Amino acid sequence: MAYAYWKTGKMEDKAVFDLFFRKNPFRGEFAIFAGLGECVKFLNNFRFSCSDIAYLQEILPNVDQGFWEYLSQLDASQVVTMSAIPEGYVVFPKVPLIRLEGPLPVIQLLETTFLNLINYASLVATNAARFRITAGDGVQLLEFGLRRAQGPDGGLSASKYCYIGGFDGTSNVLAGKLFGIPVRGTHAHAFVNSFSSLDDVSENVSFLDFCCFLSIFCQLAMSWLTKISPILNILEHETNKGELKAFLAYAYAFPRTCLCLLDTYSVIKSGLPNFLAVALALNEYGYRAIGVRLDSGDLAYLSRKCREAFVLIADQFESPWMKKFTVVASNDINEETLISLKEQKHEINSFGIGTHLVTCQKQPALGCVFKLVEVNGEPRMKLSEDVGKINLPGKKSVFRLYSEDGLAILDLIQLCSEKPPEVGKKILVRHPFIESKRAYVCPYKVELLYRDYWGNNGLTQSFPSLQELKKTASDSLKTLRQDIKRELNPTPYKVSVTNEMYNFLHELWLKYAPIGELS
Amino acid sequence: MAYAYWKTGKMEDKAVFDLFFRKNPFRGEFAIFAGLGECVKFLNNFRFSCSDIAYLQEILPNVDQGFWEYLSQLDASQVVTMSAIPEGYVVFPKVPLIRLEGPLPVIQLLETTFLNLINYASLVATNAARFRITAGDGVQLLEFGLRRAQGPDGGLSASKYCYIGGFDGTSNVLAGKLFGIPVRGTHAHAFVNSFSSLDDVSENVSFLDFCCFLSIFCQLAMSWLTKISPILNILEHETNKGELKAFLAYAYAFPRTCLCLLDTYSVIKSGLPNFLAVALALNEYGYRAIGVRLDSGDLAYLSRKCREAFVLIADQFESPWMKKFTVVASNDINEETLISLKEQKHEINSFGIGTHLVTCQKQPALGCVFKLVEVNGEPRMKLSEDVGKINLPGKKSVFRLYSEDGLAILDLIQLCSEKPPEVGKKILVRHPFIESKRAYVCPYKVELLYRDYWGNNGLTQSFPSLQELKKTASDSLKTLRQDIKRELNPTPYKVSVTNEMYNFLHELWLKYAPIGELS
CATH class of the missing domain: 3.20.20 (TIM Barrel)
Structure with missing residues (x-):
């Protein structure tokens, strides 16, 4: 794909991609966002080595020489910007977790690695958080899953993200050595x-x-x-x-x-x-x-x-x-x-949990996807044969609105060009797809969910420690109403769009959807 | 545990451990054995680094200094022997896949890594083989699972073992580069x-x-x-x-x-x-x-x-x-x-399969275990509160018996001290636990399933290429009757013991099981 972009002169097209998931895991109504730190490290090291290029030349013999020169000079330092929700936050379907901007082929080349780094990390952190909620705060939870993970590296990821999600320790001694997680056995x-x-x-x-x-x-x-x-x-x-x-x-x-x-x-x-x-x-x-x-x-x-x-x-x-x-x-x-x-x-007093925790037996994959939403300032939208697979077009902002008791009311998705919601001011919020579902909300506190993690000169802020991420997750879960977190029939958390975003989405949808002829 | 062995003078005790699983995955009646090559590599590199020991000293402050000296000199080269079924073979519950012999603490230290390397590899290879059987030979099967695997390393394992199990290619370009698997996308x-x-x-x-x-x-x-x-x-x-x-x-x-x-x-x-x-x-x-x-x-x-x-x-x-x-x-x-x-x-004509393949959604863990079966020539047995968790004691051999049409009849587990079964000679075989299940069998061909992979001087044979492992898996599956491989209600393959093994097992069982008093 990168070659086809390059070959057809699109390598300087400025693209915006969103990374998001469509459905909460484990029949629940929330997820914990994790893996962002690894994505930042990947951006920092993003480069094609000589042996990478030699291998690609071998499997793609008909590609122009110029492309290999282009690829060998590629990195993320000057050209990519990344905004994201902080790692450890509770997050919800359709809300972009990460927004990446930069040249179309460069961002496209990040897709699979970003999905790989976020999908399992968020899934297993969410699983750990659910175990913690179910077990209560009074017991010790230990991750005993190394022998059932996808190789040594899968085991390390499990130990790390289970700790963030609410576990107290691990039986994985290497995870103790590398990440400072308490080891127990x-x-x-x-x-x-x-x-x-x-x-x-x-x-x-x-x-x-x-x-x-x-x-x-x-x-x-x-x-x-x-x-x-x-x-x-x-x-x-x-x-x-x-x-x-x-x-x-x-x-x-x-x-x-x-x-x-x-x-x-x-x-x-x-x-x-x-x-x-x-x-x-x-x-x-x-x-x-x-x-x-x-x-x-x-x-x-x-x-x-x-x-x-x-x-x-x-x-x-x-x-x-x-x-x-x-x-x-x-x-x-x-x-x-x-x-x-x-x-x-x-x-x-203490549970050692392995298989079900690290393999996420109840649902072993979080379906994060990575979708193009804007090219050169123009919104893009994918329709697909399944309505559930439609994405929200355009470069967007997301705000979390809180009530006076500190609990989150909803996440509001809007276009970047719109004015942010204001504290104490009534706003009309809408369901993104169901026309009749509308409500007024007057937030006591408004939080812009995105922070800048990667700018034109690389890393824009230092990255939190594992202990800090664990605390972020725990604090963020506290802002979620109990009925949203319960195991049986939890209440869905509302993800809404502004009226402007709603109209923008639906106009574009009609524009892209072909009218057929029934026969 | 290693320290307690050392501290109580058991570091030279000669132990035999078996690695096996108790139940076939995916409601099926077979599995493909994979991951052995990685275990051999691990044996070859098994050593505690200075930083490992420094970390362990930190978390275990009350341990005798002599233990750290012992640990820093430890490797597998002189003291460990390993026999195993060849990688790629179809294998069955209760049959030891790997038999490790050596000093008790050394073999014990291998447990978690061996389980980690075998469990997922065998599970995903089996899953791939099942997809291949279901899809038939006429279609192309491509592994598209990197984004849903447990991190980059989990993704690589998936690509490698799916290829062994019967897939034709992968979308994981690094797997193509490292392992020579055809890449498709x-x-x-x-x-x-x-x-x-x-x-x-x-x-x-x-x-x-x-x-x-x-x-x-x-x-x-x-x-x-x-x-x-x-x-x-x-x-x-x-x-x-x-x-x-x-x-x-x-x-x-x-x-x-x-x-x-x-x-x-x-x-x-x-x-x-x-x-x-x-x-x-x-x-x-x-x-x-x-x-x-x-x-x-x-x-x-x-x-x-x-x-x-x-x-x-x-x-x-x-x-x-x-x-x-x-x-x-x-x-x-x-x-x-x-x-x-x-x-x-x-x-x-071609299926790209991701999530269900690499996460093994239907059953995301193969429950391989690693059990002590002999110490200094004496058999050992674990009873547990669940009868299903009982293991077969003693150092054992396994033979696969074939009929004239080249199909496998059963796997026969016996004590190493017993005479191997002979071609054309009638043998009494028994169900290991159900007394009444007995049969006579007269094999057309007898195959000792174990090969020596690690001897007193390290690696004892060169390791097959990925292509060879793929062929081994395909050939081995051909020796399995169709009704054992079918998706719906497959026939169980027989894993039997000799009469001598049966008596040995049941005598030991009675010896270990305490008699209670009902109250």
Whole structure:
């Protein structure tokens, strides 16, 4: 396409493109805008290397030499301007998230990369925000999705944008290293499985200390197991002793942060009593265990059973700190699971969420598109065979209007040439396509949604940190009415146009739409 | 976990881990194994950098100094061996795809990366194979998914593994450059929109040649439009002249490969007649257009209408080559769309498939897991609260048994210590969990599925090219009975165990499962 523009003399045509999506994801009524920082980095590095051009010459042998010279000199520094909604804001269908201006072929060449960088980032940030809304603020949410992401890079994107969207940490250690996201994790079943019995002692001489210590530690835990078994109504000899050994070993390695996975053999009959025995033994050395993880079975029931046991043992042995053990749950958790667990009064403090979060199982793609809306000052419009695919023509501004309580009322799209809406002044706003849907609105606060991110000399402002983006998302979500954010049948947020924009759109529509002859 | 192994003297314990999945994706009965080459590369580069260790020291302040020394010297070269099923093979649930042996902490550290590299690769290759089976061999399948993938790297993985799975090309130019995959694409709606009328002439003086040429080319196309309009029963003046101009410009730039997108305004009333007029004009210069693309609306109906028009015009003007124009279709195509289009007798030659292919919308994650099955020669087994999560213990071999017609009968899992099955000899095979399901089988051919990919001195064999992997996948799919591959209610492929393996598994299961007391 770039070649055809160049070849037909359109390489200096000044184009305006909008990047937007047409429908909210996850049957919801909002999205979180993310990925903008990566787009800015891409603009900064936008260049065709010699090897790029050599490859293109190979696959396009009939192209004029002049085009390769043109392409090799191309960059975004002098010629592109970009305005966008700040990253982390709540955003809505049809509202352009990014507006790019510059020479037609240059902006066209940015299309796929921009869509790639925005689509998944916004989708997964929105997904994370929805999990956070559903789970409530009282619990910890950890992203455990690296193994199910689209390669290592997909995993990093997931960790980053889930954190922005409202998660507290990740199991992806590289994401911790690169982005400063808190990393969290526990041991896996393999750790438990690697110990087969209490006699499973390493022959490694340098660990003689450990062996001596362990035999005492082990006796201590065993005596606790004898004490707690009748209270918990379990058979002491039926708990798996390899598991007990594994918990002892883990407590030895991490005395300050000991958190044990209970479901390798049986949570109730083995994992839970073993953990409690180890926690009580560890306490005698002056360390307090952190808690447990459940990774299979009926999580609500098991978490309640764990909590009951914690309280029972805490009361019995006057150790109130045991009541507060953390319960981490994982195993294919999605929004529906969170709702169901809540209804069943779960006792979980922390969720490790992987597959459903990072793959966005409920809707794995946000349909962002990139549409030409103006060339050399003239508006452009695509009709398509589907009415839903029509775009809003022309170079536009978007304002978010707020009421006195700080909540957003609607987003108002208008032509750049129009006067901005004013605080305290009544404005007629219209549905972009349904003629009869009109309303007057008198804003208490008006916010121009666009900021300039890329100007004629490159980057026009410093980019916020991940922490700042996380705060932006959280603050922006607070401006959204609760009924718009709820999981079941949320109320749509209004995206309106001015009367002038409405008329402009519909005149152009009629102009472009061919009249047929029915036969 | 690695630290706890080290700290408790288990760093020299010899572990065997299996990587496998538990359930076929997409409600199907097979998967394509992919991503192995990337795992080998990872093994080759497996090392902790100084900055990695500095970061880990920061987040784990209470860890013994000796561990960091141990970690900084770690690599996979001397200590790890890996056997695996060849990449591209059809594979089935419960069958270990990769078997890794080595020191417990080292293999444990590979887990997440291996799962990340195999999960998505195998999932998307399987998805591509399913699209290919559904579409049939007669059509071209192009991967158009970069914009919906999880970042640029996710997009590259998608292009690569879709190609292995049976696609013909990609729109991802970088994938073409890096992997040699054929790149294919057409122009977008923006190209059409960028031309507003026939007078839309660039002022760029260096393109005077083009302007002069274009006015003649344009007159020619207009005269063709006048001739074909009555035949197609459309109103000549109602076709969009900006679109006509865009097609002329595209034909001028790509006279040998002109393929026009028809649905910017209206396929029937504008795009189709404009394209035919341009194709007929271009033909007078000695070039033949390639075809058209449809990106919205009723694709079956529109493709039939296009084909009818091609035939009508071809017959009218004695240009039989026009009957064979390629029709490319895109727009949210999934397996169900392909089936429905077939039933409606579409006239499409080539499908551009994006979102549903790369995000694997029908099931966006393959649940591969990585389980410890043996330590120091002793089998290990995880029970879990869900019976479905039980793994097959011990170091195992897998054989694929074939019948005389070359079709695979079943995969047979057995202990490494057992004698391999022999050609022509009757063997008793058993369902791993259901006691009553047993059968005798007499194989015509026996294939040991595992090859050695990584030995004590690193890579043990050269790795196949992408083309070879594509052929492996295609050949392997041919060994699978049609009813196993069909979309609706496919027959499950049998994964069996030997009698010895069956007894071994069930004895161990009873040994590990605690007996409770009902209360």
